[in-house]
Amino acid sequence: MFSGWLTTIVFLPLAGAIIIALFVRGDKNVRWFAGIISLAELVLSIAVFAQYDLGAGADQFQLVDKIEDWIPVESFKVQYFLAIDGLSAPMVLLTGILGMVSVFASWSVKERLPEYFMWLLILQSAVMGVFTSMDFFLFFIFWELELIPMFFLISIWGSKPNREYSAMKFLIFTFLGSAFMLVGILVLFFSFDTFDMTLLPDAISRGGILLPASLVFTMIFIAFAVKLPIWPLHSWLPDAHTDAPTAASVMLAGVLLKMGAYGMLRISATMFPEVMAGIAWLLASVGVINILYGAAIVLRQTDLKRLIAFSSISHMGFVVLGLSAVVGVNGQVSTVGITGAALQMFTHGTITGLLFLLAGFIYERTHTRHIPHLGGLATRMPMLTGALVLAGLASLGLPSTSGFVSEIHVFLGVFPVWSWLTAVGAFGVVLTAGYILWMIQRAMFGPENQHLNNVSDATVMEMVPVAVMVAAIMVVGIYPAIIADVFTTGIQPIVDSLQIAVTASLQ
């Protein structure tokens, strides 16, 4: 089976990076070449998303690209296996959108341009690979492949003086998490003799795993928890975000964090439903801690990017809270909460991506991220201000924006299960409204700052990615089914296996 779509979408950016390294000369050519690649990637991701067949009776895994004898050695049976299901199709779309946005957001980068776009494109390949791999080993390869581009993007093009420290912190945290995951993957392989992620859930449910399932679960879960990040493993995130260049922040917030959430759904919940249901209380608790802790820290941030970074921690808490619905109520597991978690991955990707993009644009113009030094920018940059207001409103969950859709799903799904915790967590929405509106007010409105007299509004080139993101936010906000229905087809099988596990545990 080889449809070729996913192979193309995964390796196109990588091929582009190699071509840039070898053939493309001149900054302008490099920029346009990268732009064209990323646009092609966006078109491909829309095409892949549109091709996903929602119909009843459709295969769960579609657009399969499979080479079974890549490394057919005994004790190392690795296949090349790409496919999408309802869970990964929207993530492919999200990566396509943010990949394009991050390339166009880098139009004004001047230093070491060919290298810069190379790393950015390789990063996109790696993330695409994570979301489409259905072989656990291949998944891990892409998971690790993303480290080096991000390390370089932060440490070379980040903001001084802490960029090297932040890049190394990011790398060590993530690498340490994945170190444990690898051992977990190997235990699964030697228990069941396969790396195939479509076969492993069944195999695990039949038993015969070499180590206790909860231990293997923990080893794998740590990697996702660091990536998401779950409190108290979050401390790399504010540093990395603050010092990363705009495009890297967009990718980091938009898709890299989602790799953690995606892993929890694709691997933790699908392969270990019993353990996942068993720790649902823990998920709910840390989810709420994430929401409130992130929001509380945001309140005292004066650095624009650091503020958005901590708000990411808060918002990713909703994903964890949504996942805690896995245990169900009265033995009935519903799809609502988990769909909410999945939706939150997508919507947070677009909303926070847009926020980082706008923060980057503002920083380029004013050369400061310190909010008290901004102020009164609305009259000088009306378009950017409009976009920031919209992104902020989406971030605090205003109805008709995508942020509302995902948060309401999470609350509806989790409230019946963990009523008190959800009620406490809902307080985070209030805090969010507080800090977002306060941030916009201080940064964009209020008295004009004299030294910011000659800042200009966004150029047409810069409005392209902004417009794409705004469109993504509004479309999902007004017609959520376009994404939610796809997610539901991917989540239904997970919920089915959770249901079996929960029913079994009640008996």
Place this chain on the structure above:
Amino acid sequence: MTTHDIYLLSPEISMAGLAILLILVDLVVSRKSILTIVAVLGLAVPLALSIVLWFDLTDQAATQMKADFGTEIVTFVVDKFSLFFKFLLVGATALVILASSEYVSKFKNFHGEFFALILFATSGMMLLASTVELITIYVSLELTALPIAALAAFMRDSRSSEAGLKFLILSAISSAVLLYGMVIIYGFTGTTVLADIATQLGGLLDGESAFGGNALLFGVILVIAGFGFKISSVPFQMWAPDVYEGSPTPVTAFLSVASKAAGFAVILRVFYIAFSAEILSVDWSAVFAVLAAVSMTFGNLVAIRQNNIKRMLGYSTIAHAGYLMVGLAAVASRTPDADAIIGPSGVLFYLSGYAITNLAAFSAVIAISNRINSDLIDSFAGMARRAPFLAGVLGFSMISLIGVPPTVGFMSKIYIFGAAVDTNLEWLAVTGMVNSVISAYYYLRVVKVMYLREPIDDAPVGSALPMKLAVMVTMAGTAFFGIYPTPLINLARSAVDVLVS
């Protein structure tokens, strides 16, 4: 000694012959670059003979061809295991010679002798891969160690002399320890032939023996200590950093790759053939597991603080000895349904991956430090601009040494940790992976210095053609086997069949 014996020994004989030829050629030619060409082309002979032997083995469908030398005991065999190491050793030697072509111009004379000593050491290592008898092992080890001691002292400045002397003395001590261990084992079993030791041990461990088998285990531990020196495992590692720093850089590369490969060849042979008894193998597996964990942790932690790149790579090689010993600890008899050859084949795969990667790293280091006359990591600042290609290769090989895809370092690391998981040593796999994270810190420091710092000097750093060739071959190998390791793994697996059958 029959012609058949000579045929079986022909790779080693041609290797030693090439060494003598080089000394003679050195006397008559005035352009010393001819020596490099002669040496590299000459290496095609032992390689070709090894390939012939490989196909001969396959044709006969035999696992081994034994040389008898007119004596009653078998001391030398040719099998796929030994041939795998001969390929690896000849390849590594060729790359070391290519990489040293420019470096030798630092010496006033003795160019031919420099290459000849490398080749003599290689012939000793090739013998080592083929021997199946304790005395022959000892003699081959000495044949390996003495030329290396001379090579380490080749620069004749104080550091290099110190390196040579240190290697010589510590190597002598370790040989003594090894001999003592061998004597104990001989005392219990009455034989020096590995296969016979195994049969004798079977009876000994079942029945009564002096000191209840503990004395025997003591002998085994002394053997481990002796070999531990050769592969620079903790706690026998103290020579490595000083010798690595003081020796001429190509010799350092040779030590870290070829010497280590030969050491692991003989360890695998001794422990899988002679001490394969089930009870004993679980015992030595435990010893290797602990040594592995300690080696990698010590090597990585100390490497963090190094400022000299050769010394840093010296400590990193201790860490890699630790990763390799994971494969030794992964003995299949620990668990009932484990893959019988996963441990030893992991060692072979990792060794070849490490050889390719480390030679890439050393070639790039030799090329750069030769032109800037410094081994300090800080002096590599801004090398990405001064020598983009070399810096790229060095960076890529650092990534491979960490074990990040798409490199052979990643594939081999996962394979060998897989062996640990398969044999119920999950804790060792976890230790290994955590160590990879620690190692990322100092390997990436080199990358950071090259790509992030401003260059001290703007002059571009070039390299000669043989150097470029060595760098390109190793770089291509690192990338190719990182994406498609199947042929290398299959080769390693077919090579170790003879150990467990």
